[in-house]
Amino acid sequence: MNQDTVGTEQWHDLAQQLRVDSIRSSSGVGSGHPTSSMSAADLIAVLMSKYLSYDFDDPENPNNDHLIFSKGHASPLLYSVYKAAGAISDEELMTFRTFHSRLQGHPTPQVPWVDVATGSLGQGLPIGVGVALAGKYLDKLPYRVWVLCGDSEMAEGSMWEAFQHASYYKLDNLIAILDMNRLGQTRETMDGWNGDHYVARAEAFGWNAIQIDGHDPEQIDEAYSEALEQAGAPTLIVAKTKKGRGVSFLEDVDGLHGKPVGADQEQAALDELGSTDDLLVEVRKPDPGSGENFTAGLTGKLELPTWEVGDEEATRGAYGAALKALGGAREDVVALDGEVSNSTKSEEFAEDYPGRYFEMFIAEQQMVSAAVGMSVRHRVPFASSFAAFFTRAYDFIRMAAISGANIRLSGSHAGVSIGEDGPSQMALEDLAMMRAVHGSTVLQPCDANQTARLV
Incomplete structure (x- = not known):
């Protein structure tokens, strides 16, 4: 699957594969968050197959985009992305959450394509602000910072600290994708599917805000394109989605958070999704760019201040x-x-x-x-x-x-x-x-x- 020729049909098939693998990996070990992964599959399918710029062979490439799953419990989706990109095998995907596997229940940098550990909600977006600050003001490189956020974590005060700082620093290289799937762990979130609430708050903080159907690939495509054209402000994409999307007995059903599909229902779920499981995405590698613009370690003479006996200094x-x-x-x-x-x-x-x-x-x-x-x-x-x-x-x-x-x-x-x-x-x-x-x-x-x- 090539980024230059990908379209609606390919996006649908890729999203279905990501859902299939999210179910397979979590059901295989009997734990995980497949339904939370399934809601964001369309969003991530379009992102990785057309917009993400990343060299999986060189995760330290300074020109790489950064993809942060602030909703770290959607790790089955992230690891399914790695499989679709050819970075891991299906065999490794099926080691998810097993002892000694690097594919832990929530992402950590033990996996080389993961920048930071997430899973404690409300932290991915604030960290993304830090990466974006480095990109805009220190590296001065054109990489983008993409952060997948959950709607439950929008209740965290730290998210709004991030909103305010991103706007203050005019971080137009930061794109937050809100997976508004309505359901938290025990009940509906405070705002449910009221996307207007999220948009109004984001705009009040000085963000560019776009509201879309998170299961419509064409709307997702247009939103990402608009975000990349934004200058002087970060962008929030509010995507209305459904937990468990694509499987009738999982879709928008309360009480399934953090529960894998049981062995007695797994095949029925996979049959409903009906996608092949062998799609590979040719993720676009970044342009060579100018590389690092600084040298790590000592670059000059270090002369520390000193004080004599009798001097007073706090x-x-x-x-x-x-x-x-x-x-x-x-x-x-x-x-x-x-x-x-x-x-x-x-x-x-x-x-x-x-x-x-x-x-x-x-x-x-x-x-x-x-x-x-x-x-x-x-x-x-x-x-x-x-x-x-x-x-x-x-x-x-x-x-x-x-x-x-x-x-x-x-x-x-x-x-x-x-x-x-x-x-x-x-x-x-x-x-x-x-x-x-x-x-x-x-x-x-x-x-x-x-x-x-x-x-």
């Missing part, structure tokens, strides 16, 4: 000075702050390297997510805020560890030393919290010189 002041020095010696270092840069002293980096500094405002979940997204593009982000406020982003930090993200979090005003501000500002839990994160390294300097060396 550790946060030393952090700001050291971060600025590091920025001069390493062009892969970027800084983010939760709109307290004059307290964390990351403002020193911002003043000298404004092109590598990103204001995240009072949105710690988005700040951590953006740092994770930038690490996807091999930047080394330093994200700063009051240590107490990182507790709000703890689940994002936990998921960053699962992603293996190379990020640095700097929390100022730790402990009881800021007694006058009261307990709301005191970080008393941060050491225990961070030490519980798998693979984390926790550093607590005792003075300015130690701070500079630890940075």
Whole structure:
């Protein structure tokens, strides 16, 4: 299947195959989310067969598009995409959710074409904002960031932090696809199929919003084409879909979330879908482009600040000075702050390297997510805020560890030393919290010189 000649009939057949494989893989192991995968199959079939630009033989190609499944439970669909692209075999697809398989229940970067771990809802889009920020302002490459979102996760506040930041930074390289299939895990979502609600909110945040029938390939095609022409704003595609699409006893049926098709019904479901299972898609590889525009590691002389015995310097002041020095010696270092840069002293980096500094405002979940997204593009982000406020982003930090993200979090005003501000500002839990994160390294300097060396 070639991107230059694909059309409605091929899209239908490919979507049916993706549904078939979503059922087969989850039924084979007796767990998974086939119906949540089936609702988005048409959306993904059109995307991968015409619009996605990706070299599966070279996942580190800096010109590759990025495809993030924010609704990570739809992993059967994602892995079926990999099979259709020829990246994995049918035999590997059928190892889904089995012990030692890299095809886990929710995607992780153990699979080389997965940028970040998802599955804790409300995180894929905020991370996509970080990748898009890197693409537009750091890499300055034409790749697109495609994020498949679930309608249940639109209840997460982190999604709206992402909406606001994407608009503020004019991320026209970001396309969010909302799989509005109406049904959550236990009941109908708050907005059901009221696409007008999602559109109105997205437009109020400054997004371009398009509402379509998510099972009509021609409407999907037109929406993607329009999104690629958008300048100066991100795009949300609100696609009305049905869970379990294509199988009469699964379609739009409540109570089937996270339930595979039973052995007694599997063949009947496959018969209704009636598609072949051997379609291969020739996903378009990106143009060669200009490649990486930065060098990782030291690119200049690092001269850390020092203080003599008797000098008085707060550790946060030393952090700001050291971060600025590091920025001069390493062009892969970027800084983010939760709109307290004059307290964390990351403002020193911002003043000298404004092109590598990103204001995240009072949105710690988005700040951590953006740092994770930038690490996807091999930047080394330093994200700063009051240590107490990182507790709000703890689940994002936990998921960053699962992603293996190379990020640095700097929390100022730790402990009881800021007694006058009261307990709301005191970080008393941060050491225990961070030490519980798998693979984390926790550093607590005792003075300015130690701070500079630890940075």
